[in-house]
Amino acid sequence: MLDSRFISKLRLERPENALGHPWDIPALQALDELELHPGVTFFIGENGSGKSTLLEALALNVGLNAEGGSQQHRFSTRDTHSALHQHLQLARGWRRPKERFFLRAESFYNTSSYFQDQGVTLFPEMHGRSHGEAFLALMQSLKPEGLYLFDEPESALSPRRQLVFLVEMHRLIARGCQFVIATHSPILLCYQPCLCYRFGSDGIESIDPRDSDHVSLTRSVLMNPDQVMKHLKE
Numbered sequence: 490m491l492d493s494r495f496i497s498k499l500r501l502e503r504p505e506n507a508l509g510h511p512w513d514i515p516a517l518q519a520l521d522e523l524e525l526h527p528g529v530t531f532f533i534g535e536n537g538s539g540k541s542t543l544l545e546a547l548a549l550n551v552g553l554n555a556e557g558g559s560q561q562h563r564f565s566t567r568d569t570h571s572a573l574h575q576h577l578q579l580a581r582g583w584r585r586p587k588e589r590f591f592l593r594a595e596s597f598y599n600t601s602s603y604f605q606d607q608g609v610t611l612f613p614e615m616h617g618r619s620h621g622e623a624f625l626a627l628m629q630s631l632k633p634e635g636l637y638l639f640d641e642p643e644s645a646l647s648p649r650r651q652l653v654f655l656v657e658m659h660r661l662i663a664r665g666c667q668f669v670i671a672t673h674s675p676i677l678l679c680y681q682p683c684l685c686y687r688f689g690s691d692g693i694e695s696i697d698p699r700d701s702d703h704v705s706l707t708r709s710v711l712m713n714p715d716q717v718m719k720h721l722k723e
């Protein structure tokens with residue numbers, strides 16, 4: 490059967506003498522090959538586990554900028570990305586994405602401001618909106634058959650808007666889009682079907698996101714807030 494994914498697998502070819510950043514990140518030390526889902530693939534794991542480093546390398550590899558933006562609209566204020574993308578091999582399907590976009594939540598504001606200063610409107614009505622509103626406006630303007638890489642999109646969004654995000658993502662997946670998302674959000678991690686990879690100290694493992702700490706810890710805090718707070722304060 491023909492593979493409809495834009496990217497079906499990513500493979501890391503480690504150079505000899507691979508020392509220092511990013512090769513010292515435990516999850517990446519053990520990385521050989523990762524399969525991506527045709528709809529959405531999640532990267533989860535503790536802070537500093539290497540999710541952004543891999544997502545950024547993927548963005549660079551598909552011709553996007555490490556700081557975010559689309560294939561037409563690229564900019565750079567710094568050059569701090571790792572060399573990982575040079576060692577990433579992508580297995581591609583027969584389709585080519587009609588649009589590509591890399592969003593880093595941390596630099597979304599800077600990216601938007603930069604384009605605003607340049608007189609470029611990335612998406613309709615992006616000005617004069619809050620971070621979350623601007624982000625959802627971007628989401629609503631994304632085109633079908635696109636490849637979208639998002640780093641912690643939830644950081645702009647209220648819980649209710651995270652649900653709206655899921656509705657928009659579902660609509661876009663149904664229209665042939667593929668997403669790779671690094672997230673800590675237990676709400677986003679409820680989306681099915683998906684592939685989910687946990688970045689840890691022993692490498693990267695595929696898990697059911699509903700079994701992740703993100704979901705189970707959040708659930709237990711919300712189920713027993715008083716008990717958890719008492720325990721923390723002790």
Ligand SMILES: Nc1ncnc2c1ncn2[C@@H]1O[C@H](COP(=O)(O)OP(=O)(O)O)[C@@H](O)[C@H]1O
Nearest residue numbers: 510514534535536537538539540541542543569
């Ligand atoms: N430019 C850099 N130089 C050296 N180390 C870096 C650089 N960028 C990130 N790191 C380190 O790489 C590790 C993984 O970072 P990152 O991919 O941002 O983690 P995550 O997104 O999972 O929170 C962290 O320990 C971080 O400090």
Ligand SMILES: [Mg+2]
Nearest residue numbers: 540541640671
């Ligand atoms: Mg990160």
